[in-house]
Amino acid sequence: MNNTMPNEISLEALIAGDRAEFARLVDEYSSPIYRLGLRMLGNPQDAEDVLQNTFINALTHIQNFEGRSSLATWLYRIASNEALMLIRKKRPEVNLDDVEGGDEAEDLKPAQFVDWSGLPENELLSGEGKNFLDEAIHTLPESLRLVFLLRDVEGLSIKETADALNLSETNVKTRLLRARVYLREKLSVYYGERLPVRSENE
Amino acid sequence: MSEHPHKNCRELLGSLSSYIDGDLSPELCEELEKHLAGCTDCQVVLNTTKRTIDLVHSPLEKPDLPDEVRERLFKRLNLDSYLTPKPK
Numbered sequence: 001m002n003n004t005m006p007n008e009i010s011l012e013a014l015i016a017g018d019r020a021e022f023a024r025l026v027d028e029y030s031s032p033i034y035r036l037g038l039r040m041l042g043n044p045q046d047a048e049d050v051l052q053n054t055f056i057n058a059l060t061h062i063q064n065f066e067g068r069s070s071l072a073t074w075l076y077r078i079a080s081n082e083a084l085m086l087i088r089k090k091r092p093e094v095n096l097d098d099v100e101g102g103d104e105a106e107d108l109k110p111a112q113f114v115d116w117s118g119l120p121e122n123e124l125l126s127g128e129g130k131n132f133l134d135e136a137i138h139t140l141p142e143s144l145r146l147v148f149l150l151r152d153v154e155g156l157s158i159k160e161t162a163d164a165l166n167l168s169e170t171n172v173k174t175r176l177l178r179a180r181v182y183l184r185e186k187l188s189v190y191y192g193e194r195l196p197v198r199s200e201n202e
Numbered sequence: 203m204s205e206h207p208h209k210n211c212r213e214l215l216g217s218l219s220s221y222i223d224g225d226l227s228p229e230l231c232e233e234l235e236k237h238l239a240g241c242t243d244c245q246v247v248l249n250t251t252k253r254t255i256d257l258v259h260s261p262l263e264k265p266d267l268p269d270e271v272r273e274r275l276f277k278r279l280n281l282d283s284y285l286t287p288k289p290k
Contacts, residue, residue, distance in 0.1 A: 023276070023284035030275060031267045048271055052278050059279060108215045110247050117249035124253075125262045133257060153258050158223070177219040183258075184251045 009071060014062050022062075026055055029072065032154050033079045039149050040083040041090075042138060050086060054079040069163045076156065076164040080146055087142060096143050108181050112188030116195055124191060136186040140179055147172055148179035211237075214244050222252055 009028060013021035030051060037050030057078050065074060087094055116124075123129065140148060150161045151172070162172045214234055220226045221234055238244055257263070276285045 019281060020284055022279075023281045026275065026279065026281065027272075030272060031264075034267045034271060035264060044268075044271075048274070051267075051271070052275055055275065055279055108212075110215065110243075112250075113243045113246045115246040115249055117246075117253035121257070121260060124257055125260060130262060133263070137258070148258075152255050153263065155259070158225070173219060177216070180219055180222075180251055180254060181215065184247070184254045187254055187257075188250055 011065070011067065011071065014071075015065070022059060025058075025071070025075075029075050030055070033075065036076070036079055036149055036154070037083055039137060039153070040142065040146065041086060046086055046090075050079060050082045053082045057082070070160070073156070073160045073164050076150060076154070076160075077166070080150070080165055083146070084142075094142055108178070110181065110185060112185050112192060114188055114192035114195060116188065116191035119191060119195065123194075129191070129194075132190050133187065136183055136190075139186070140182060144175050144179040144182070147175040148183075151176055152180070211241060211244050214238070214241075215247070218248065218251060222248075222255065 007024075007028070009025050010018075010021055014025065033054050034047055034051045037047030038044065041047055041050065054075065058075060061078075065071070069077070084096055087096065125133070137145065137148070146165060147161060147167075150156045150164060151158065156164065158169050158172050158176075161167075161176075162169045165172070167175075214221075214237055217226055217230055217234060221231065226234070238248065273285060276282055
């Protein structure tokens with residue numbers, strides 16, 4: 001493996017106000033941030049607002065970036081806050097912290113035991129299957145969805161997710177577990193119905 | 203819908219995520235794997251949870267930014283002059 005990363009963004013150049021470097025930063029992270037906005041808000045217009053506000057904010061505050069987290073984590077933090085602010089504004093009734101309470105064991109009790117894990121990906125993510133998955137992700141409560149998107153869709157570590165969302169690592173793990181279990185249940189109902197009949201007797 | 207039959211499966215579920223992420227202590231791992239070996243339902247829960255995570259990782263689930271959105275973003279940031287064709 002190469003030790004030098006040709007695409008690495010130079011923080012010094014960003015802080016010095018190098019516009020070309022900022023443009024590279026935008027290109028590097030605009031896709032994942034747009035996706036995050038799309039998944040959190042559910043429509044392209046709001047996703048674009050989240051995207052634009054994130055980079056306007058980043059451009060304004062890059063001088064204050066202290067490097068305690070990575071640039072990526074810092075951007076995800078700004079984007080997450082932008083998304084949550086927009087959700088609060090549009091739907092003030094949504095409880096964004098609703099995760100600590102409740103009976104964990106009850107929440108996590110699985111009810112679906114059909115093993116659809118052997119179905120090929122092109123079948124699972126065929127047009128209809130993909131829509132179902134997207135819809136299932138969208139029905140996750142916001143507080144779980146954000147953790148799930150950062151960790152499982154965008155691939156941040158538990159620590160990075162915790163840093164980006166200003167949560168403890170334990171809290172991230174709890175939310176992640178709930179999100180994964182919730183989605184697994186939903187997908188099991190859907191894909192279970194699509195399993196070939198022979199599998200039932202195997 | 204059937205209820206999960208085994209009581210100690212609850213413990214597995216509590217550690218499921220950490221186990222999948224390779225973030226569980228060796229002792230707990232061993233305990234969990236011992237349980238898994240004898241519990242088909244838990245094996246299914248584990249396999250399908252892993253598969254759920256695989257699916258959301260899929261490139262199909264990660265569309266790129268539409269060109270016109272990128273263009274408007276660059277303009278909004280006054281970065282028009284850097285609006286070169288998209289890298290890659």
